[in-house]
Amino acid sequence: MNHLWIPASALAGSLMLASCHTSKPAAGTGPVPASDAVAPAAARPTWQSKAYSLYPDSVVQGTHHARALSATELTSNYQSPANAFVSPQVVFKFSINGKDNELPVGQDNVFLAVPREGGGALETPLIVFGQRYVDPRPVPTEVYLAPNTQLKIRLDMRLVLEAFKKQGYYTTFKGDKLYKQDFKHVLVAGNVAPLSWDFDNLVNKPELELHDPDGDGIYEVTLTLNAPKAAKTTAASWKQSINTADFPQYSSGHALEDALYNLALEEARRAVEPDSTFRTGKEWAGVWTRDISYSIILAQAALQPKVAMNSLLRKVSAEGRIIQDTGTGGAYPCSTDRMIWAVAAWEIYKVTGDEAWLRKVYPIIKQSIADDMANAYDPATGLVRGESSFLDWREQTYPRWMQPVDIYQSETLGTNAVHFQANTVLALMARQLGEPAVAARHEQAAATIKAGLNQHLWQESAGYYGQYLYGRNYLTLSPRAEALGEALSVWFGIADEARAKTVVARTPITDFGIPCIYPQIPGIPPYHNNAVWPFVQSYWALAAAKAGNEASLAESMAAIYRPAALFLTNKENFVAQNGDYAGTQINSSNMLWSLSGSLSLVYKILFGMHYEADRLVFRPFVPQAFQGNRKLTNFKYRQAVLDIDLQGFGNVIQTITLDGQPLAGAAVPATLTGRHTLRIVLSSQAPANAAINKVANLFTPETPMVTLTGSRLHWPAQPGVQQYKVLKDGQLLASVNTTEQAVAATGPYAEYQVVAVAGNGLESFASEPLPVGGLGAARHVQLETVTAKATQPYKGYSGQGFVEISTTKNRTLTIPVTVPEAGLYAVDFRYANGNGPVNTNNKCGIRTLRLGSKALGTIVLPQRGVEEWSNWGFTNAVLVQLPKGTHQLTLAYEPANTNMNGAVNQAMLDYLRVQKIK
Numbered sequence: 001m002n003h004l005w006i007p008a009s010a011l012a013g014s015l016m017l018a019s020c021h022t023s024k025p026a027a028g029t030g031p032v033p034a035s036d037a038v039a040p041a042a043a044r045p046t047w048q049s050k051a052y053s054l055y056p057d058s059v060v061q062g063t064h065h066a067r068a069l070s071a072t073e074l075t076s077n078y079q080s081p082a083n084a085f086v087s088p089q090v091v092f093k094f095s096i097n098g099k100d101n102e103l104p105v106g107q108d109n110v111f112l113a114v115p116r117e118g119g120g121a122l123e124t125p126l127i128v129f130g131q132r133y134v135d136p137r138p139v140p141t142e143v144y145l146a147p148n149t150q151l152k153i154r155l156d157m158r159l160v161l162e163a164f165k166k167q168g169y170y171t172t173f174k175g176d177k178l179y180k181q182d183f184k185h186v187l188v189a190g191n192v193a194p195l196s197w198d199f200d201n202l203v204n205k206p207e208l209e210l211h212d213p214d215g216d217g218i219y220e221v222t223l224t225l226n227a228p229k230a231a232k233t234t235a236a237s238w239k240q241s242i243n244t245a246d247f248p249q250y251s252s253g254h255a256l257e258d259a260l261y262n263l264a265l266e267e268a269r270r271a272v273e274p275d276s277t278f279r280t281g282k283e284w285a286g287v288w289t290r291d292i293s294y295s296i297i298l299a300q301a302a303l304q305p306k307v308a309m310n311s312l313l314r315k316v317s318a319e320g321r322i323i324q325d326t327g328t329g330g331a332y333p334c335s336t337d338r339m340i341w342a343v344a345a346w347e348i349y350k351v352t353g354d355e356a357w358l359r360k361v362y363p364i365i366k367q368s369i370a371d372d373m374a375n376a377y378d379p380a381t382g383l384v385r386g387e388s389s390f391l392d393w394r395e396q397t398y399p400r401w402m403q404p405v406d407i408y409q410s411e412t413l414g415t416n417a418v419h420f421q422a423n424t425v426l427a428l429m430a431r432q433l434g435e436p437a438v439a440a441r442h443e444q445a446a447a448t449i450k451a452g453l454n455q456h457l458w459q460e461s462a463g464y465y466g467q468y469l470y471g472r473n474y475l476t477l478s479p480r481a482e483a484l485g486e487a488l489s490v491w492f493g494i495a496d497e498a499r500a501k502t503v504v505a506r507t508p509i510t511d512f513g514i515p516c517i518y519p520q521i522p523g524i525p526p527y528h529n530n531a532v533w534p535f536v537q538s539y540w541a542l543a544a545a546k547a548g549n550e551a552s553l554a555e556s557m558a559a560i561y562r563p564a565a566l567f568l569t570n571k572e573n574f575v576a577q578n579g580d581y582a583g584t585q586i587n588s589s590n591m592l593w594s595l596s597g598s599l600s601l602v603y604k605i606l607f608g609m610h611y612e613a614d615r616l617v618f619r620p621f622v623p624q625a626f627q628g629n630r631k632l633t634n635f636k637y638r639q640a641v642l643d644i645d646l647q648g649f650g651n652v653i654q655t656i657t658l659d660g661q662p663l664a665g666a667a668v669p670a671t672l673t674g675r676h677t678l679r680i681v682l683s684s685q686a687p688a689n690a691a692i693n694k695v696a697n698l699f700t701p702e703t704p705m706v707t708l709t710g711s712r713l714h715w716p717a718q719p720g721v722q723q724y725k726v727l728k729d730g731q732l733l734a735s736v737n738t739t740e741q742a743v744a745a746t747g748p749y750a751e752y753q754v755v756a757v758a759g760n761g762l763e764s765f766a767s768e769p770l771p772v773g774g775l776g777a778a779r780h781v782q783l784e785t786v787t788a789k790a791t792q793p794y795k796g797y798s799g800q801g802f803v804e805i806s807t808t809k810n811r812t813l814t815i816p817v818t819v820p821e822a823g824l825y826a827v828d829f830r831y832a833n834g835n836g837p838v839n840t841n842n843k844c845g846i847r848t849l850r851l852g853s854k855a856l857g858t859i860v861l862p863q864r865g866v867e868e869w870s871n872w873g874f875t876n877a878v879l880v881q882l883p884k885g886t887h888q889l890t891l892a893y894e895p896a897n898t899n900m901n902g903a904v905n906q907a908m909l910d911y912l913r914v915q916k917i918k
Helices: 008-015 158-167 199-204 255-270 289-303 305-314 337-352 355-375 404-409 413-432 436-456 483-491 497-506 534-547 550-567 592-606
Strands: 058-061 064-070 073-076 089-096 109-112 122-128 149-156 169-171 177-179 186-190 218-225 237-239 249-251 468-471 475-478 609-612 615-618 630-637 640-647 653-658 667-669 674-682 707-709 712-714 721-728 731-736 740-742 750-758 770-772 779-782 803-805 812-819 823-832 845-851 854-861 878-882 885-892 907-916
Touching (some): 058 550, 064 255, 064 550, 073 550, 089 149, 109 122, 255 550, 255 592, 289 609, 305 337, 337 413, 337 609, 355 413, 355 854, 483 497, 592 609, 812 823, 812 907, 823 854, 845 878
Parallel strands (some): 122 149
Antiparallel strands (some): 058 064, 073 237, 089 109, 169 177, 468 475, 615 667, 653 674, 750 770, 779 907, 803 907, 823 907, 845 885
C-alpha cells in the first residue's frame, strides 16, 4: 500500500529515528529495519541518509520531491541549482590551439565580474599571454554573478607573435616549442559557463575563440556569463506513452520501484534506432562499443537480444576486429577497453543459446585479443596497457602532465578486469567449440592478468585496489579507488571471496553514491571527476550482492532510484558533491547504460538471474528494507516464458519450485519450453552485518611541478600540505616537510617524482617523472641517415631532417644502434603526428620494434594536434637488454599494428633515442 504524501517538513522528526543496518554505520545513513516501528508506517522511509530519503512511493531531497502516482506515472518538482549563487570571481586561462599551455597548473587568471564604480561594461585589463593576472579586489560577501553578465576579455599576444616573427616559434612555460605554422586558434578556458576547463574540446566551441580583427596583436572576445537560457531543466512529470507490454512486466508493492522499472522499459524502447541498433543516449547518437557492451551485460541481452546482436556487429571492422571507440591520442591502443564487447557477446550467447552467433563472434574476439597481446600486454607485470575503461577524458582521471602516450603505458584496474573476463570468455567459447588448446592458452592469459592485478594493484592497508600503475620507465601505483574497476574485480571473480567482501566494505562511498574515482582531483570540473554514473552504481550493486553486503546493496538501490525519480529520466551522470545532473560537463537523458542498470536491479539482483551456457540460475537478493512480494511475468528464456513470484527478503532461498515442483540447483535448464510458473521464497533472514565506508567527498592536493637546480629538486609549497613524498624510480625515497630534496645529479640514471600529502592523508598524483643523471649514456640516431628524408616543410626537427612512415612509406626501417656497455636500455622515438586532436579520432600510429626476429614491443605514436606537424614529442619507451656492441633494430608496420582508421597510420620520425637506465 502506498503511504500518504507528507511534506518534507513533517518527516524531519521521523527521519532522525532510522538506524543504519551495518556493523560500522555511517552516521544518519542506511536502510530502515522492518522491525523498527517507532514512527507510523505512512511516514517511514524505506532508506534514508542525511542527503535524501527513499519511500515506497517517493523520494525526498530537501525541498525537492518525486512521487509515483501509479506504476506508469511520476511527478517531480526538482530544479537544478547549477545557475544559482554563482560566484562573481571568474577564473580562466588562455589557450593556443586548445592546449593548456599558458600558465602552470594552479596559476590561473582571476577577474572579479562585478560592476565598478561609475558603471559601464565589464572588461578585463589587457592581460599578456603567459603573465598571470589576479584581480586585487576582495570578493564581496552575499554578492553573486548577475544573470546575462557581459564580459569582454582582452589578451595581448604581441610577445608570442614577435617570437614567431624572430625565431619561428614560441616557447611555452613547459619548454615546448610552438611553431608559427602550427598556430591556429587563441581560446579561453575557465570556470563559469560558457567557459569550460575542457581544453581538448575548446576548439569545438567557437564562442570561446578570441580574435584580432585589426591585426594589432590584441585579441578579444565578449562572453555572456550565467545566462538563464543555459540553465538545464527536466520534465515535471512522466506518464507512460509507449506500449511495452511485450517486455517482462514487474510489480513489487513499491510504487516507486514499479514506476521506475516502467520508465526504464520505455526508455529502452526509445533507445532503439530505425536500423535496429542501440542509440547510446538522447544526446549521444550512434553505436559506441563500450556503452552498448556494458548495457547488454546489464540487461539488454535479456530484454532485446536481436538489437544487441545488431549493435555489436556494427562495431566490427572490415578486417574482422572489434572497433575501439574513438578516444585518447587517436584511440587504439591508447584505449583498449573494446574487449568488453567479448563479454557482451558471450552474454548474448548465454541468453539465446544461438550457436550461429557463437561461431560468428568467436573469430572476431580471438583475433582482437591476439592484436592486443601484441600491442598492449606487458610481460613484466602481466597486465594490459591502456586507459581506464570508459574514463576516456584525460584530465578527468589522470594528472595533467600525462600525454596520450603516457596513458597508453598506464595499466589500469577497470581495463585489466575487462581483459581478464574477455580471456575467460574466449576460453569458454573455445571449449564450447572444441578447441581445447585455444581455451588453455586464454585461461592462462586470464590467470596472468588476475595475478598481476592482485600483486601490483591490491592495497592491503586500504582494502581495495589502486587506480592504475603510471609513470614512464618506472611505474608507481595511484592509490585512488576506481569504482567500475573495483566493482568488476568483485563481479568477475578477480578478488577472492575474502577480498571481495573487503573491497565492498571499504571502497569509499559518498552521499549520493559511489563516485567514479575517489578522492577527487582539484581544479577539474565534474564529469568523471567528482561524479556518480548510475551504470557504474549498478555494477557496484552487483558486486555488493555477490559479496553479500546488504547495506551496500540497499545504498546502491537508493542511489540508482533517487536520480531517476527526481530527474524523471535515466541520466548519464550527476555531480557527486550535490547530486545534481546539470553541474557536469556533458550529460544525456535516456542514457542506455543507465536505464539498463536500473533494469539489472530487477533481473540480476532482486530476482538474481545469472545465465550460464546451459541454464538460468537464480540467486536472488532482496534487502530487508525493500522486502515485499514481487512478480516478474512474461520473462522469456530461450524457448520458455517464465512467470516468477518472489517472496521474503535476504539472499538465501528457502524454497524454489517450478510449476509446483522443487527446482534442483535453483536452475532452469536451457531445454525448457512453453510457459511456466516459478515461485521463490527467501528465508527472510538478513545476511551478517557488513560495513560500508561512507566518506565526505574530498579532494586531493594539486600535482606538484618539480624542477632540478644543480643537485636539488624543488617544488612549490601547497596550502594544507604537511608532507611530500619523494619517489625514485617509482619507489619511496624519502618523506619530507620541506620543498626540496638533494639527489645525485651525476650518478646513474634515475627518475624522480614528488607526491603532496594533505593533513588528512590524501595524496596528490605523482609529479611528472624527472630524469636525473645518466645523460651521457643517451644516444640519438638521426633517422634521415638510414633512409631518405621527408620533403614536407615541417619545423622543429633536429639534424638534417626527418622521415615519414605510413602504410605505404618506410613500412620497415632498419636502424643500427651501438651501445658502449651491456645493460637495460629504454628505446623510444621523437615523432610528430598531426592527423588529429589529442582527445578523439582514430589515427594513432602503431609499429612493432624488433631486434632481429625477436619482438621487443610496440611503439605507439599518438596524435598530437590537428595539423600540428611541428609539434614533436616522444613515443613510449620499450625496455630492452642489450649487450655491448652494434645491433640492428627494426621498426616495422605489421598486421597487428592496424589501427582503428585502417587507412591512415602515419607519423614523422626525427630520431631514435637509446638511454641506459640500468
